[in-house]
Amino acid sequence: MRLKVSFQAMESTIPLNYNYFLSSFIYKRLASQNENFARFLHEKGYGKRFKFFTFSQLFFENSRVSGEKILIFPGKGWWYISSPVIEFVRYMFSSLSEDPVIRVEKTEFIVKSIDIENSLPDQSEYHFVMLSPLVVSVPEENNGKLYHRYLHPEEEEFYEVFRKNLVKKYRAFYGKEPEGTVEVIPDWDYIKSRQRITKRIKLKNAFVRAVVFPFKIRGEKKLVEIGYEAGFGEKNSMGFGMVALKKYER
Template sequence: MRFKVQLSIDKNAYGNALPFSYQYELSSFIYHTLAKGNAEYAEWLHENGFSLEGKQFRLFVFSPLLLKASVNKDINRLILVDDVATMQIGFLPERSTEEFVKGVFAEQRFTLGDKISKVQFSITGIELMPTPEWGGEMRGETLSPICLSQKNEEGQVHYFSASAPEAGEAVINNLRNKYRAFYGKPFAGDTAFEWETTSEPRAKLITVKAGTPQQTKIRASLCRFRLKADNELLRIGYEAGLGEKNSMGFGMVK
C-alpha cells in the first residue's frame, strides 16, 4: 500500500536551507506520527515488528522529498526553490489501512534539519496510489538509493553496489526474508529470479545522525534496474523497499 503525500514549505519559519542528509529525521517523524495516532500500533511496529532470526523488518519505506532545489556544496545544503513538495510512503503490513494512514498523517507539521539550518513542512494532502501489475517482472528505477551490505569475519560492514556480482542474490534473499518475517513461513513460490542494473549505478553516501556521537555513513546506489521474480516478492519490494534499511528511507523504487 503506497501513498503520495503533498507538502507545503513554510520558508518564513526557519528558512529554506535543508541539509543533504535528512533521511533519519524524516524516518523519526514517521515513527512519532504513528505513535501519536495509535500507541499500540507504534509499539508493535517499533518493538515487535516482524522479526526473523533476531533481525527486525519494519516493512515500510519512504522516498526522499520530491521538490525543486539548488545545490550549495559549500555549506552542504539544498536551497529549496518552491513552496510545495511531495513524497511517497509505502507500507506492507495490512494493518496500515488507508483510513489509518490518512488519519494519522493529515495536517501534520514537522521540521527537518540540524543545528545550522532547518526547514518546516506541513502535510496538505495524502492519497492512495494504485498498485501496479508486473507479470513476473519489474522494470524501474530507484526513488531512494538501494543499500546492500555484508559483514566480514571481523564484523565490519562492507557496502557494495547494485551492479556487484553478489547484488542479485542479496536483493532476492532480502525479499524472501521479508516474506518469511511477514507471513511467518518460508517463501514457497517460484524461486527463479533475474537481477540487472540497466544504468550505471550512482553511489550515494548518506550521513545518519549527523553531528552526534552516533553518526554513521551509509553507502548505497541509485540506478535503473530489471528484476524478474515471483509477483508476491515483487509486491513486497514495491511496498516495503528493495535491499536494507528501508524504514530509514533506502530502497524505494518506482
C-alpha cells in the same frame, strides 16, 4: 499500499542527510494514532526486526545542495511512504490528514493532498527507478570487529544478497516460503553512463554506502510486491530501497 504526499515548500533549509529526521517523524505520527503499534514497530518489528515500511527522498520543485544543507525555494514538493501493513498506511493517512505538516528538524512543509496509490499491475517483468537509494551489504569481521561491506551491482554477490533479503522479508511477512524466485537485471547503459552511482549517506553517527540505478525484475510477483511495498535491500525504515515503475510521474 503507498501514499503520495504533496506539500508546499517555502524558502528554507534542511540537512543534506535528513533520513533520520523523517524516520523519527513517522514513528511520532504513528504514536499519535496508536502508541502500542508504534512501540512494537520501533522496538520489535516483524520476523528478524523488519519494520515493513519505507519512504522516498523528498522531491522539491526548486532546490539545490549547498555543502551539508539543501536550500529550498518556494514551490511544490512530494514525498512517498509505503508499507504492506494496512494499519501502518491507515495511521499515517489519518495523522497527516489531522495535522497536515511534515517536519524535518526545524523546517515545516504544509501538506496539500494525500493520495493512496495502486498496487503493482500484473506483469511478467517490471522496470523500476529508485525513489531512494538502495543498500545491499554483507557482514564481515576484521580484527575481531564486525562491519558491513557494501556491495555494488557490478559484483555478482550483490544479486544473491538482494534476493536472500527479499525472501527473508517474504518469509517474515507471510510465514511461509515463496513459491518462486526473482531475477534482477540492472540498467547497464545507465550505470556505464554515470561516473558514479554510489551515495555516502550519514545516519546518526555512521555512514552507509548506497547505490542508485534503474533495474528490471522478473519472477515471483509476490516477492516483487513485498519489495515494492516494504522496500528492496536494507535499512528500509530509514528511507532506503523505495522504487517506482519507470513510467512513473510525480
